[in-house]
Amino acid sequence: MSAKMLDLSNINILIIDENANMRIIVKQILRALDAHTTKEASGGAEAFTTLKTFNADIILTTWMMSPINGVEFTKMLRTSSDSPNPMVPVIMLSGHTEARYISEARDSGVTEFMAIPISPKSLYLRIAEVVLRPRQFVQTNDFFGPDRHRHDNEKYRGELRRQEDKEKQQDEMELTDAHNSLLKPD
Amino acid sequence: MENDDTEYPVRYIPASKVLQAKVPFLDVSPNIALKKANNVLEEMAKDYxxxxxEDIKRLESTYQDLCEDPKSKDAITALYRVSYAMKGQGGTFGYDLVTFILNNLCRYLEEREEFNEGQLELIELHIESVRMVITHELTGKGGEMGKQVIMGLKQMINKKG
Known part of the structure; x- marks a missing residue:
């Protein structure tokens, strides 16, 4: 299969990070990937305000922010009655990569988790993940957000996971076969 | 699809295909754009x-605040935040040792609520190590000098950690 690029030129991306340098890095990578329509926010409150006028297709947020961190922001986004966009995909960029942090991020309603330092390839793959394999949403008594388990082709994924688990424990970070093929040279 | 249960009601909302509709495939390889993005980062790395x-100055000033009050939660948090931001950026620009050293410092700060004199010295050594990596532009693993920096840090951790 010939690898094809996703056309990101029509999507709106909101970048949330309290560190201005990090926002610049992410924005520059996105520009190079032809994702030109971006807005920035330095924290959760500002992001909420921005979302009222900016129809974000994807949110990239860091974990470490004050006074509202990325996990708290995501919870608010998913469950607050005045949330401007409770179902928008959220990709969390975090230096906290231990399983308990990934689990906490998932429980807050994060769609995909991405370890920093970031690279163009890792960012592109995470965006491809939310575009090509969107998650269904789940609403329970105490949770509203993307399904924390994938159900498509479950049997195949299960077998794949068991094999991968022998080699690496962080299957949360796995790349799909489809995305790997996207990145194969023509 | 809805799946109601009296005790534990669970509602499933099908995945949205709106984003897919807005993002068609182009008849070009993603490797071209990825190469362009890597080139952009390489250019930015020259200024890094x-x-x-400025970040190193912030590391130093937050460290000084912690020295003045080694039990201050605010001072620990401030130093942690600068370290956390820098560790993310270092690796992106090829300075893997900055990421390694500051990841170590973040872990060290997470584990403690106050610091004695020896522990403060160890924090200072982390900051000094970062400065050395940047001053000598030790990208990647940093060669022989990089090895020495890390070895010195490990020895201090064993001694004072």
């Missing part, structure tokens, strides 16, 4: 050694 100086 300059603008990271």
């Amino acid at each position: 050694v300059n603008w990271v100086q």
